[in-house]
Amino acid sequence: MKRLGTSLATVLLAVGLGTGLAGCGGDDGGSGDGDTANEPIQITFEGGDVTPKGERVDVSTGTVTFEITADEPGGVHVHSSPEQEFDFEAGTNTYEVTIDTPGLVEVESHDPEVVIVQLQVQ
Numbered sequence: 001m002k003r004l005g006t007s008l009a010t011v012l013l014a015v016g017l018g019t020g021l022a023g024c025g026g027d028d029g030g031s032g033d034g035d036t037a038n039e040p041i042q043i044t045f046e047g048g049d050v051t052p053k054g055e056r057v058d059v060s061t062g063t064v065t066f067e068i069t070a071d072e073p074g075g076v077h078v079h080s081s082p083e084q085e086f087d088f089e090a091g092t093n094t095y096e097v098t099i100d101t102p103g104l105v106e107v108e109s110h111d112p113e114v115v116i117v118q119l120q121v122q
């Protein structure tokens with residue numbers, strides 16, 4: 001009985017390892033960290049209003065670009081870890097932040113107090 005149990009465990013272990021190796025090989029075909037360019041995220045500040053309003057956007061870890069069109073200067077908070085913030089100018093300008101940690105990251109304006117987008121970082 002004991003001998004049978006041991007050999008069964010050995011077979012299961014071998015199968016498990018084989019599956020694991022196949023999985024690794026498959027992953028190598030994908031893109032590495034930071035290789036995937038994220039589409040710029042468009043944000044508009046106009047007349048005290050912000051667009052979008054809390055929309056969820058899928059992004060990859062690495063550089064996230066915001067294209068901000070604003071009628072007056074302001075600031076944006078990126079609730080990543082660590083937290084980041086940047087000021088933007090009036091007009092249309094592009095700003096970049098780097099997010100290395102996967103998770104849900106809220107991008108907020110504090111004036112007006114709104115969540116602009118939620119980045120689903122993968």
Ligand SMILES: [Cu+2]
Nearest residue numbers: 077078079108
């Ligand atoms: Cu904030």
